[in-house]
Amino acid sequence: MVILYCLMEYQPVRFNEMKRYLGxxxxxxxxxxxxxxxxxxxxxxxxxxxxxxxxxYSLTERGESLMKVLDQLCVWGTENRIS
Structure with a gap:
């Protein structure tokens, strides 16, 4: 999932750039x-x-549509966090 977020933020990304972003x-x-x-x-x-x-490397249309779902899942997790 981290790779997908990296591509969403910086695409297109070369292999070594992505490696630097990911740590x-x-x-x-x-x-x-x-x-x-x-x-x-x-x-x-x-x-x-x-x-x-x-x-x-870049996201495909299918990858971009998945990112919308993952973003909503993150929003849900933040809103429903138990302290």
């Missing part, structure tokens, strides 16, 4: 999560044919 996360973990999100059609991966290689 302590291994390359392997970030790569696996991005592949899963791409397979679920929540994240779009755009590879540019240049040297050095350039790859950017």
């Amino acid at each position: 302590r996360i291994s390359d392997k973990t970030l790569s696996q999560n991005l592949k899963e999100l791409e397979a679920d059609d929540l994240v779009h991966r755009e590879a540019y044919p240049q040297i050095p290689p350039k790859v950017e």
Whole structure:
């Protein structure tokens, strides 16, 4: 979910930029999560044919629609927090 929020805030984002935004996360973990999100059609991966290689990640329409739901869930959690 943190990856989705990062993309919502900063898209498009390159791999190393995202790693900096997220803090302590291994390359392997970030790569696996991005592949899963791409397979679920929540994240779009755009590879540019240049040297050095350039790859950017952004939310798909489906990913953006999920963010609306997640934002509402966060609002609900804040409003219904038990002290």
